[in-house]
Amino acid sequence: LIELSDIHKIYEVGADRVHALRGVDLRIEEGEYVAVMGASGSGKSTLMNILGCLDTPTTGSYRLKGRLVSDLDDDALAGIRNREIGFVFQTFNLLPRSTAAQNVELPLVYAGRDAGERERRAREALEAVGLGDRAKHRPNELSGGQRQRVAIARALINHPSLLLADEPTGNLDSTTSEEILRILDGLHERGHTVLIVTHEEDIAAHAHRLIRLHDGAVVEDRTATA
Amino acid sequence: LIELSDIHKIYEVGADRVHALRGVDLRIEEGEYVAVMGASGSGKSTLMNILGCLDTPTTGSYRLKGRLVSDLDDDALAGIRNREIGFVFQTFNLLPRSTAAQNVELPLVYAGRDAGERERRAREALEAVGLGDRAKHRPNELSGGQRQRVAIARALINHPSLLLADEPTGNLDSTTSEEILRILDGLHERGHTVLIVTHEEDIAAHAHRLIRLHDGAVVEDRTATA
Numbered sequence: 001l002i003e004l005s006d007i008h009k010i011y012e013v014g015a016d017r018v019h020a021l022r023g024v025d026l027r028i029e030e031g032e033y034v035a036v037m038g039a040s041g042s043g044k045s046t047l048m049n050i051l052g053c054l055d056t057p058t059t060g061s062y063r064l065k066g067r068l069v070s071d072l073d074d075d076a077l078a079g080i081r082n083r084e085i086g087f088v089f090q091t092f093n094l095l096p097r098s099t100a101a102q103n104v105e106l107p108l109v110y111a112g113r114d115a116g117e118r119e120r121r122a123r124e125a126l127e128a129v130g131l132g133d134r135a136k137h138r139p140n141e142l143s144g145g146q147r148q149r150v151a152i153a154r155a156l157i158n159h160p161s162l163l164l165a166d167e168p169t170g171n172l173d174s175t176t177s178e179e180i181l182r183i184l185d186g187l188h189e190r191g192h193t194v195l196i197v198t199h200e201e202d203i204a205a206h207a208h209r210l211i212r213l214h215d216g217a218v219v220e221d222r223t224a225t226a
Numbered sequence: 227l228i229e230l231s232d233i234h235k236i237y238e239v240g241a242d243r244v245h246a247l248r249g250v251d252l253r254i255e256e257g258e259y260v261a262v263m264g265a266s267g268s269g270k271s272t273l274m275n276i277l278g279c280l281d282t283p284t285t286g287s288y289r290l291k292g293r294l295v296s297d298l299d300d301d302a303l304a305g306i307r308n309r310e311i312g313f314v315f316q317t318f319n320l321l322p323r324s325t326a327a328q329n330v331e332l333p334l335v336y337a338g339r340d341a342g343e344r345e346r347r348a349r350e351a352l353e354a355v356g357l358g359d360r361a362k363h364r365p366n367e368l369s370g371g372q373r374q375r376v377a378i379a380r381a382l383i384n385h386p387s388l389l390l391a392d393e394p395t396g397n398l399d400s401t402t403s404e405e406i407l408r409i410l411d412g413l414h415e416r417g418h419t420v421l422i423v424t425h426e427e428d429i430a431a432h433a434h435r436l437i438r439l440h441d442g443a444v445v446e447d448r449t450a451t452a
């Protein structure tokens with residue numbers, strides 16, 4: 001499904017250069033459940049943004065289902081982002097003037113579904129993350145963990161074949177985290193590919209494979225044997 | 227230091243009413259180290275915002291050092307917020323067009339310190355959280371955990387007598403979290419009062435007292451015996 005080859009990402013900040021990813025090679029098959037760990041600043045979100053087609057590498061290639069992502073035009077990229085990939089951002093990225101329900105149904109708007117179907121599916125998605133009674137709240141009328149769950153519901157609503165979750169439980173208590181992980185486990189059991197960035201070992205334990213980054217390089221890549 | 231008496235907070239959202247805090251009574255002495263835990267949406271941030279004089283209760287009273295906060299005028303409140311209280315927000319609340327160093331020195335600007343002192347202290351504060359080499363980056367040029375650490379450095383720079391930290395390690399790996407906790411422990415050892423909202427038991431274990439919220443009410447309030 002995913003093939004990264006010698007990926008480098010270099011940011012320029014004034015006269016500084018930050019080498020955020022240094023030669024990352026990665027192969028991820030369809031249906032894998034992968035945890036990505038590493039210190040703050042080690043390049044995890046940068047990697048996720050490239051995988052999610054939200055950013056481009058400085059050098060190196062990214063093949064998604066065999067097709068070179070850099071060859072795709074804007075329409076094809078947008079199509080992939082909306083239909084194939086679900087992204088839970090580390091900083092949520094909700095629309096501040098829209099309600100929770102409006103935020104969650106956004107991917108369905110892009111998919112051209114009609115209003116009745118969108119409302120029904122948005123309501124189900126919010127109920128699945130325990131926010132059925134918060135549908136009409138705007139982000140600033142929600143707690144931190146509730147905003148995080150709206151971001152999760154939005155990422156899941158299109159049943160994406162690839163889910164990229166960047167620290168989806170960072171603001172959640174353990175009970176709520178477990179509910180979210182059950183959803184991710186279920187997604188994986190139905191054949192979807194799940195990548196989750198996390199700082200917590202017991203969350204990483206749900207995945208089948210662990211990739212660890214350090215200073216922009218992959219220093220560990222092991223598959224659970226059991 | 228802190229005395230909350232029968233605090234209620236009710237938000238109105240359209241026709242709905244959310245009873246976020248339901249009759250909270252709390253006494254916190256100077257120099258205490260308190261962890262606040264509870265499920266997502268249980269009222270922790272609402273409680274912190276009231277303690278930090280960023281929001282007012284719907285009913286009930288808040289005495290800070292014996293003075294009724296509702297009696298203070300805007301200038302007095304602003305003075306307390308800038309000089310006495312350090313606040314690490316759950317969503318960081320950094321100025322997007324300012325650099326990390328400019329964000330960190332903001333409390334010193336309000337305190338009227340001159341530019342030379344502000345730059346020196348901002349640099350030291352950033353080095354203390356491991357971001358000495360990120361001073362000129364803006365928030366969107368920082369990782370999630372780096373933004374969180376800028377927010378922490380900004381809250382600490384005035385050596386506040388009361389530090390309110392709302393989930394300060396939610397985006398940090400365990401090594402970086404420990405560094406931050408050592409800073410908070412050190413602050414406490416020097417006599418400051420520290421309140422930290424956290425979802426993680428081993429972070430709460432650093433504190434001397436644990437307050438647990440459930441649906442806006444205090445359901446547990448125990449002091450460690452040792």
Ligand SMILES: Nc1ncnc2c1ncn2[C@@H]1O[C@H](COP(=O)(O)OP(=O)(O)OP(=O)(O)O)[C@@H](O)[C@H]1O
Binds near residue numbers: 137172
């Ligand atoms: N401005 C607001 N308007 C309406 N409701 C609000 C507002 N802010 C918070 N709420 C609601 O009040 C309740 C408590 O919110 P609060 O942010 O204090 O929770 P929390 O314990 O900090 O949760 P988390 O662990 O998810 O950060 C939530 O159910 C939330 O939906």
Ligand SMILES: Nc1ncnc2c1ncn2[C@@H]1O[C@H](COP(=O)(O)OP(=O)(O)OP(=O)(O)O)[C@@H](O)[C@H]1O
Binds near residue numbers: 013040041043044370
């Ligand atoms: N737009 C940018 N411009 C400049 N530097 C950047 C930019 N985005 C990220 N960086 C830098 O690249 C490095 C990697 O950032 P990244 O966000 O991938 O880290 P991360 O592993 O997700 O960290 P965290 O666990 O704190 O979220 C960091 O050192 C950061 O300062």
Ligand SMILES: [Mg+2]
Binds near residue numbers: 090166
């Ligand atoms: Mg990140």
Ligand SMILES: [Mg+2]
Binds near residue numbers: 143144270271272392
């Ligand atoms: Mg909160």
